[in-house]
Amino acid sequence: MSAEGIAESPPSSQKTGYDPDTPPALVSFMAGGWIDREPDRRPHPQAARFRARREALSRAYPGTYVIVPAGRERVRANDTYFRFRTASDFAYLMGDGEPEALLVMEPHGAGHRSVLFAREHNRGTPEYFTDRMHGELWVGTHRGVDESAAYYCVDACRPLPARIPYLEELREATAARALLRGTDDAIDALFEANDRDGDLASHLSEARLIKDGYELAELREACALTKRGFDDAIRAMRHAGSEREIEAAFCSRSRIEGNDVGYLTIAAAGHHACTLHWTRNDGAMTPGALLLLDAGAERRSLYTADVTRTLPISGRYSGEQLAIYDLVWEAQRAAIEAVVPGNDFLEPNRRAMRVLAQGLIDLGILNTTLDDALDPANSFYRRYTLHNVSHMLGIDVHDCARARAQSYRYGTLREGMVLTVEPGLYFQADDATVPERFRGIGVRIEDDLAVTSDGAENLSAILPSKAGAVEDWIAEVWNA
Numbered sequence: 107m108s109a110e111g112i113a114e115s116p117p118s119s120q121k122t123g124y125d126p127d128t129p130p131a132l133v134s135f136m137a138g139g140w141i142d143r144e145p146d147r148r149p150h151p152q153a154a155r156f157r158a159r160r161e162a163l164s165r166a167y168p169g170t171y172v173i174v175p176a177g178r179e180r181v182r183a184n185d186t187y188f189r190f191r192t193a194s195d196f197a198y199l200m201g202d203g204e205p206e207a208l209l210v211m212e213p214h215g216a217g218h219r220s221v222l223f224a225r226e227h228n229r230g231t232p233e234y235f236t237d238r239m240h241g242e243l244w245v246g247t248h249r250g251v252d253e254s255a256a257y258y259c260v261d262a263c264r265p266l267p268a269r270i271p272y273l274e275e276l277r278e279a280t281a282a283r284a285l286l287r288g289t290d291d292a293i294d295a296l297f298e299a300n301d302r303d304g305d306l307a308s309h310l311s312e313a314r315l316i317k318d319g320y321e322l323a324e325l326r327e328a329c330a331l332t333k334r335g336f337d338d339a340i341r342a343m344r345h346a347g348s349e350r351e352i353e354a355a356f357c358s359r360s361r362i363e364g365n366d367v368g369y370l371t372i373a374a375a376g377h378h379a380c381t382l383h384w385t386r387n388d389g390a391m392t393p394g395a396l397l398l399l400d401a402g403a404e405r406r407s408l409y410t411a412d413v414t415r416t417l418p419i420s421g422r423y424s425g426e427q428l429a430i431y432d433l434v435w436e437a438q439r440a441a442i443e444a445v446v447p448g449n450d451f452l453e454p455n456r457r458a459m460r461v462l463a464q465g466l467i468d469l470g471i472l473n474t475t476l477d478d479a480l481d482p483a484n485s486f487y488r489r490y491t492l493h494n495v496s497h498m499l500g501i502d503v504h505d506c507a508r509a510r511a512q513s514y515r516y517g518t519l520r521e522g523m524v525l526t527v528e529p530g531l532y533f534q535a536d537d538a539t540v541p542e543r544f545r546g547i548g549v550r551i552e553d554d555l556a557v558t559s560d561g562a563e564n565l566s567a568i569l570p571s572k573a574g575a576v577e578d579w580i581a582e583v584w585n586a
Contacts, residue, residue: 122185125236133232140229143247147256150201152407155320157259159199159313164211164218166309170302171276171283172211172218175290176203185238189366193289194501195310197408200258204249206290208269209260213281219261223269224254270296286310311509314500316522321500322556322565324409325524328364329554329566331403332411335359336569339373339399340583343419349373349387352399360403368410369503372400375419379548380532382492393420396427398548408501412526413566414552421580423573426543429469430531431573434549437461437529438571441495445527445555445562449519455494458529463487466531471540489539490532496525499554519557524565528552 150156163172177193192203200209204225211218225248228234228241235243242248255263264272273296276283284302287294317325335356342355352373360367374384375391379398391397397419402411416431418424423431440461441454463479466472466487472479479486498505498514505524506514519525530550533540554565570579 128236136235137230145253149259150257153259169213173285174209175293176207177289179205222260222263223266226251226265307508308510311506312513314506317524324405324407326565328405328409328411331364332413333568335403337583340580344584346391349375349389353387356401364403365406366404368402368404374398377535377546380534395419410503412499412503414550416549422577430547430549433465434529434551438551441527447521451517458495495527495529499524521557521559523557526552
C-alpha cells in the first residue's frame with residue numbers, strides 16, 4: 107500500500123452527516139480569547155527506569171533505527187472508539203502514551219537518540235472545536251510536544267503530523283531498521299517486513315520476562331486491588347440474578363482504583379464454568395451452583411493481576427463440588443511447589459497434570475492406568491482440563507507472548523519471572539464419559555507466582571483458595 111493511501115487520522119475526524127456547519131466568523135471567534143495555561147513539565151515518575159530500558163535496547167540494536175508505535179484507537183461502533191490503551195512494548199519503554207504516538211530510536215554515535223512523535227495542542231485552530239476525535243474541546247487537552255519532551259525525557263519530540271513524512275524518508279534510505287509490528291496499521295503499511303521486525307518483537311518480550319522491583323511491587327498492588335474486587339463480587343453474589351452483576355461489581359472496583367480490568371472478566375455460573383473463556387456473562391446465578399470468577403485488576407501502570415476462584419453461590423460447596431474442587435486445589439499445590447528457579451517452565455504443568463490424571467482415575471472417570479493417561483500419545487486427561495497451567499504475567503495478562511519458545515515454553519524459570527498457576531477441571535453437561543453427578547461442574551483455581559532466589563512468592567495468596575477458607579471468606583463478606 108502506498109503512503110498516499112494511508113489515512114493518518116481515523117474516519118471519525120472527518121465530517122459526518124450530523125455535524126453542524128462552521129462559518130468563518132465562528133472560526134475567527136474561537137481562535138482567541140483563551141487564558142494561557144502553565145505547561146506541565148514534570149517528568150514521568152519512572153523516567154529513569156524507562157531511559158535505562160531504552161539504553162539497553164540501544165545496545166542490542168547498534169546502527170539500527172528502532173520503531174515502536176504506541177498504537178491507534180480501534181472502532182467500537184461506526185465513529186465511536188474503544189477506550190485507548192497504550193501498546194504494551196511502548197509502555198515498557200516509555201510509560202503511558204497517547205494514540206498514534208511513535209518512538210524512534212535513531213542511531214547516533216555509538217548509541218541512539220530517542221525521538222518521540224506526539225500530538226500537539228490545537229487550541230486556536232478549527233480542529234480545537236470541530237474535530238470530535240482529536241479536538242481538545244472534545245477529548246481533553248493533549249500532553250503536547252514540549253510537555254511530552256519533558257515528561258518522557260527524550261532527546262527530541264516532534265509534532266505527530268511529521269511522523270509519516272519522516273518514516274517515508276526513512277523507508278527510502280538504506281539504513282537498517284526494525285519495526286515493532288501489529289500496533290499501528292498505518293506504519294506497518296509503510297514498510298516491507300523483514301527479519302529484524304520479528305527479532306525486535308522477540309527481544310522486547312524476552313526483556314520483559316524478568317521483572318524488577320518496581321514491576322513486582324505493581325503486581326502485588328494489582329493483586330491487592332483484585333482482592334477488593336473479589337470482595338465486591340462476593341458481596342453482589344448473595345443477591346445477584348445474573349452473571350453481569352458479578353462482572354459489574356468487579357469492574358467497578360478496577361476502574362475506580364486502577365486503570366481498568368486487565369482482560370475481559372469471566373463470570374461463569376453453573377455449566378458456563380465449563381467454557382474456558384466465558385465472557386458473555388449473560389447467564390443466571392443459580393443457587394447451589396458454582397461461580398467461576400476469573401478476573402484481574404489493571405494498575406494505572408498497566409501491570410495486571412490474573413486470579414481465578416471458584417465460589418459456591420450459596421456459600422458452601424456440595425459434596426460433589428468439593429470432591430472436584432479439592433482435586434484441583436491439590437493439583438495447584440503440586441504445581442506451585444515446582445515454581446523454583448532452575449526448573450523448566452513446564453515442570454509445574456507436569457506435576458499438576460499428574461495429580462489431576464490420578465484423581466480422574468480415582469473418581470472412575472478415566473478407566474486407564476496413570477502412565478497410559480499421561481502418555482503424550484494419549485493425553486486422555488486433557489478431555490477434562492484442556493489447558494496447561496501457566497503463562498507469564500506482567501503488563502499483559504498473557505505477557506511476553508512473542509518470546510522465542512526456547513526462552514519461554516521450553517525455557518528455565520529464573521528469579522524475577524512472574525507466572526500464573528491455574529489448573530482446572532471441566533465436566534461438560536453433555537459428556538457421557540462423566541458420572542451424572544459431576545456433569546456441569548467446572549473448577550479453576552489460579553494464583554500469580556513470582557520466582558524468588560529459592561522458591562516463589564504467591565502474590566495473590568491474600569485471596570483464600572482452600573475450600574474451607576473460601577467458605578469462611580464468603581461468610582465474612584456477607585456478614586460484614
